[in-house]
Amino acid sequence: MQIDLHGRSAIISGSTAGIGLAIATGLARAGASVTLTGRTQARVDDAIAQLKRDVPDSRVQGVAADLGTREGCDTLIQTVPDTDILINNVGIFAPQDFFETDDDTWEQFFQVNVMSAVRLSRHYARGMKERDWGRIQFLSSESALNIPSEMVHYGMTKSAVQSVSRGLAKVLSGTQVTVNAILPGPTRSEGVLEMLKKNAEEQGRTLEEVEADFVQQTRPTSILQRMASPEEVANMSVYAASEQASATTGAALRVEGGIVDTMA
Template sequence: MKIDLSGKSAIVTGSTAGIGLGIAQGLANAGASVTVTGRTQGRVDDAVATLRHAVPGASIDGVAADLGTAEGCQALIAAKPACDILINNVGIFGPENFFDITDETWQQFFDVNVMSAVRLSRHYAQGMKQRNWGRIQFLSSESALNIPADMVHYGMTKSAVQSISRGLAKALSGTNVTVNSVLPGPTKSEGVGKMIADIAKQKGISEAEAEETFVQENRPSSIIQRVASVEEVANLSVYLASQQASATTGAAMRVEGGIVDTMA
């Protein structure tokens, strides 16, 4: 199978690092023109430079905007009125005791993780429907199904985007626009990599041993018994963006190493 996205334009939100940057690179490698987004111009410029170096000749640009606000979403839409592929990746997370989570924090998580995807999908899906081709993805998480006791607010948002993904797929029934959610598990992005390095330093063990300890203590049901790489998550996203995935829609596609203990 050769995935060719030449002539397709993609927007990947929250793509200055981690899974978002990995997906942006994967789409660029497949020939798509890619727009990366981040909250600051400096981070966006760095990501654009990184991708242009990694994929010589690729069409890469960026938009700096706070997509956790209606104004930020509108700024992106104004800069990029249309696209063929929308990857709703932007998100925040962090552990916190349920009884300490304030109304403001609940609202912040909902605005960034959910409403950014709602606002952008509402706009870009209409153009995709008119052109009768498009791909929309929502980055969910295995935490949408295994709600973490120390991140209830995060898990809630990931369950929400999964529901929106399924409903939007139905709203686009009969078109060549597909909508899917992608459920990663722990992935070795910059943040997780630093956390594992910190564990290794604190316990005086190697990073490989620290990763194994983290998985055993925090995701014991993992079948692969390791943290996934960014590229492994990005590979699934690139496939779902392709013509070859034309019959996959309304699906929750898992790339979490078998953590969720179900065959469905």
């Protein structure tokens, strides 16, 4: 299969590192022009430089904005009014005791993880519908189905974006605009590695030992028995953005290593 996205444009929210940058790199390799986003200009500039090193002939631009706010989403929309492919990747996570998670934290997670995707999709889907072609993806998680007791507030947001994804696919029924959710499992993203490195330092153990224990102890149903790389998740996203994925819509595409113990 030869995925060719030349002539297509893509916006990837939260794409200065980790899964977002890996998706942007994969789309650029397939020929799409990409827009990276991050909260600071310095992070955006660093990500652009890294992508250009990895894909020298890439067409890439960046927008610095806090997409967890209405104003930040408006900044992106005004800077880049249209796109063919929208990857709603921006998100935050943090383990926290349910009884210690206050209202402000719940609201912050909802605004960043859910409303950023709602606001961007509401705008960009209009143009896709008018042009009768588009790809919208929501980065959900196995935590949407397998709610983690240590991150109930996070799992809630991932269930929510999966619901929005399915509903928006129905809204766009009969068009050539597809909408799907991507469900990664534990992934060796920048944020996860920082958390594990901190745990390793506190426990006087190696990163590899802590990483292996994390999968075995917190996700014991994993069939893969290891964390995925950001590139492995990106591969699914690039396929779902392709012409070849034209009959895949309203789906929850799992890249979670078999953690969720169902076949559906």
